[in-house]
Amino acid sequence: MKNLNSNWVTEVFKDTALSFKIKEKLYSKKSKFQHIEIYETEKHGNLMSLDGCYMVTEKEEFVYHEMLVHIPLFSHPNPQNILVIGGGDGGTVREILKHQCVKSIDFVEIDEDVYKLSKIYFKNLTRGLANDKRVNFLFGDGIKFVKEKKNFYDVILVDSTDPSDISGGLFSTDFFKDVYKALKKDGIMVMQSESPFYDGEIISNVQQRLKKIFNKTYLYLAFIPIYPSGCWSFSCGSKKYSINKIRNKKSVIKGLKYYTHNLHKSILSLPQFVMDLMK
Numbered sequence: 103m104k105n106l107n108s109n110w111v112t113e114v115f116k117d118t119a120l121s122f123k124i125k126e127k128l129y130s131k132k133s134k135f136q137h138i139e140i141y142e143t144e145k146h147g148n149l150m151s152l153d154g155c156y157m158v159t160e161k162e163e164f165v166y167h168e169m170l171v172h173i174p175l176f177s178h179p180n181p182q183n184i185l186v187i188g189g190g191d192g193g194t195v196r197e198i199l200k201h202q203c204v205k206s207i208d209f210v211e212i213d214e215d216v217y218k219l220s221k222i223y224f225k226n227l228t229r230g231l232a233n234d235k236r237v238n239f240l241f242g243d244g245i246k247f248v249k250e251k252k253n254f255y256d257v258i259l260v261d262s263t264d265p266s267d268i269s270g271g272l273f274s275t276d277f278f279k280d281v282y283k284a285l286k287k288d289g290i291m292v293m294q295s296e297s298p299f300y301d302g303e304i305i306s307n308v309q310q311r312l313k314k315i316f317n318k319t320y321l322y323l324a325f326i327p328i329y330p331s332g333c334w335s336f337s338c339g340s341k342k343y344s345i346n347k348i349r350n351k352k353s354v355i356k357g358l359k360y361y362t363h364n365l366h367k368s369i370l371s372l373p374q375f376v377m378d379l380m381k
């Protein structure tokens with residue numbers, strides 16, 4: 103075993119830890135909302151952490167962003183109006199823009215500093231966003247924002263941090279009720295919902311809350327090496343469509359690295375211990 107020195111950065115999560123070898127610290131400052139740190143790593147490109155939790159690395163970010171976005175946007179037959187809550191690094195909006203049928207994206211990130219810094223240090227995630235007229239930058243609290251919207255969105259994506267002072271409300275029944283109202287009658291919502299290995303209680307709570315509100319609820323997984331355990335979940339509430347069928351024939355997207363239509367069709371094949379969290 104190794105004792106790590108100052109050339110490494112470590113996220114401690116409960117009783118585990120994951121370290122990356124770094125070249126240098128690029129940024130470290132408290133914003134109005136959270137402590138933002140950015141490092142250049144040896145082999146994973148730039149890395150961002152918020153309040154000590156890894157958010158993105160340039161090398162691995164495609165998994166999270168492709169799986170959060172393309173499962174709902176290919177399940178919906180014609181997704182045009184999209185809401186993104188959180189996602190300040192830009193990766194989620196970048197993936198949505200690949201769908202030719204999308205007409206507008208309301209991008210509601212509470213911490214403008216996360217986006218401003220991502221424009222400097224994560225150019226592959228933010229490139230093209232500011233010049234695309236489909237993107238409405240609406241910096242503010244997504245919990246408040248969604249309350250004002252009724253019957254408007256085809257898809258709502260919640261790309262948040264772990265439950266905290268600012269994001270805890272994004273996991274609540276009241277928020278899910280507001281999301282339901284903001285969606286059209288065949289709308290779909292997907293949110294990141296933590297690790298089945300370490301956060302089973304959060305997943306169970308989210309699933310129970312969604313079940314009380316949405317006609318159909320789902321859970322699916324992706325392998326994300328930088329998050330605790332590497333096994334990550336997404337929870338979905340849908341008014342009409344199942345989440346394992348390709349209905350959107352308008353979008354033609356080349357060059358994805360994780361998402362495939364075959365993977366999509368098998369997305370509901372889950373390990374038993376994960377299905378148990380949905381009961």
Ligand code: SAM
Pocket residue numbers: 135152156157158166187188189190191210211212213216242243244245261262263264268269272294
């Ligand atoms: N991929 C990441 C993960 O799961 O670790 C999430 C990345 S993204 C940077 C998370 C963003 O959610 C942060 O920038 C944070 O500021 C934003 N956020 C947290 N609570 C929010 C809220 N109530 N409204 C809008 N954005 C919020």
